Amino acid sequence: MTQHKLIEMTRSLVAHGEADTMEYADEVVRIPVSSYTDPQLFEREKKQIFKRLPLMVAPSCELPEPGDYKAMDICGVPLLLTRQKDGTVAAFLNMCTHRGNPIAEGIGNASRFLCGYHGWTFKNNGELLGVASPQDFGKIDKAAHCLTRFPCYESAGLIWATLDPKSKLDIADYLCGYDELLSAFGFENWHLFSQRTLPGPNWKTAYDGYLDFYHLPVLHKDTFGADFYNRANYFAFGPHQRLSTPTKFAVKVQSDDDQQIDLTQIADEDLSYEVLVQGVWTIFPHISIASFYGGGLRGAMISQLFPGSEVGESFTTQYYVMEQEPDDEAKIKAAHEQFDFLEIVVRDEDYKTGKRQHEALQSGMMEHVLFGRNEKGGQVFHQWVDKLVNASDDDLQGIFRREMAEAAE
Known part of the structure; x- marks a missing residue:
């Protein structure tokens, strides 16, 4: 099923490339500028989307061993991820059930967590192990004071969590079978080479860029080049999208001369x-995944985007993961150079432009921005934001069950 779908998408791209065509949206769409600048809408988006929907919180290779943990904050919610003895991942509210103090910070490996305020101790499976000075504190049901557990799901080498312990939305349904396609990367066996976090503009301004090839030869003329492609076809799986340029060629990047391969001459099975x-x-x-090669080794940059504290702020953690861990100085240097290059592209071109754009929009001198027929990904993204911001908790289950059923057809 996965192989068949990937081949089907590839052949569609090749056919459009041969014909010098692309798939278009039905019309040019107008998006209100207030969608980017309204502080009240921004707070509602954080509540209805980021605190209610499944989020990809880590690549699996960030927590490869039992006992590995990661503490992070998402829109004001403290989250603790832990790799269990049986290899599964659990997600908890990172708050001691005594007074709410976070029990972990950063990343590390631990079988238990000691609260630094009063000394309550928790197992890494969330169980309350011990109360400090129990003879003085008084009787307490430890089973009723375990860490609050969030829904968690691991698939295709990626980890999702929903920041609502009462959520009834099945994460697998939410993914609409998309994780099966992502499994083609094989991320569960990859290596986390490096990571960093960058400040950015409004989260939707930033995310628009990940769904847009139209800007590539203009904004990135000094990095990617002015002759870089600017067309993309879009494949949607519920709200999740893959975009790829319609072409019959692929580049054999591991060759010395970046040799082009004519895909019309290659059989499906090859x-x-x-x-x-x-x-x-x-x-x-909030996630973008793009493949790259550093020193001839296959890698990918996984960009994880979250809203900041104000409407014009966001932050993005960039994970550079590699299929094989570089094993000599030359390969390590080349991988760092690739990752550093991508930082320049995003920080100094995409996000710098996004911040200037947002400042201009806040002037109030424009009512709408435009998404052309060739910018279908952005159109679909904003449609889903509006749909899910206004959906009730009960609506969510029905929306994604229907999407999952359609994806299975």
Whole structure:
């Protein structure tokens, strides 16, 4: 099923490339500027989307061993991820059930967590192990004071969590079968090479860029080049989208001369996974995955975007993951150079432009921005934001069950 779908998408891209065509949206769409600048809408988006929908919180290779943990804050919610003895991942509210003090910070490996305020101790499976000075504190049911557990799901080498312990939305349904396609990367066996966090503009301004090839040869003329492609076809799986340029060619990047491969001359069964997963894969509402090569080694940058504290702020953690861990100085240097190059592209071109754009929009001198027929990904993204911001908790289950059923057809 996964292989068949990937081949089907690739052949569609090749056919459009041969014909020098692309798929278009039905019309040019107007999005209100207030969608980017309204502080009240921004707070509602954080509540209805980021605190209610499944979020990709870590690549699996960030927590490879039992006992590994990661503490992070998402829109004011403290989250603790832990790898259990049986290899599964659990997600908890990072708050001691005594007074709410966070019990962990950063990353590390631990079988238990000691609250630094009063000394209550928790197992890494969330159980309350011990109360400090129990003879003085008084009788307490420890089973009723375990860490609050969030829904958690691991698939395709990625970890999702929902920041609502009462959520009834099944994470697998939410993904609409998209994780099966993402499994083609094989991320569960990859290595986390490096990571960093960058400040950015309004989260939707930032995310628009991940769904847009139209800007590539203009904004990135000094990095990617002015002759870089600017067309993309879009494949949607619920709110999640893959975008890739319509072309019959692929580049054999591991060759010395970046040799072009004519895909019309290659049989389906001979198409490599590197070809089948080309392009950018986005996971609603905040993830972008793009493949790269550093020193001839296959890698990917997973960009994890979250809203900041104000409407014009966001932050993005960039994970550079590699299929094989570099094993000599030359390969390590090349991988760092690739990752550093991508920082320049995003920080100094995409996000710098996004911040200037947002400041201009806040002037109130424009009522709408435009998404052309060639910018279908942005149109679909904003449609889903509006739909899910206004959906009730009960609506969510029905929305994604229907999407999952359609994806299975």
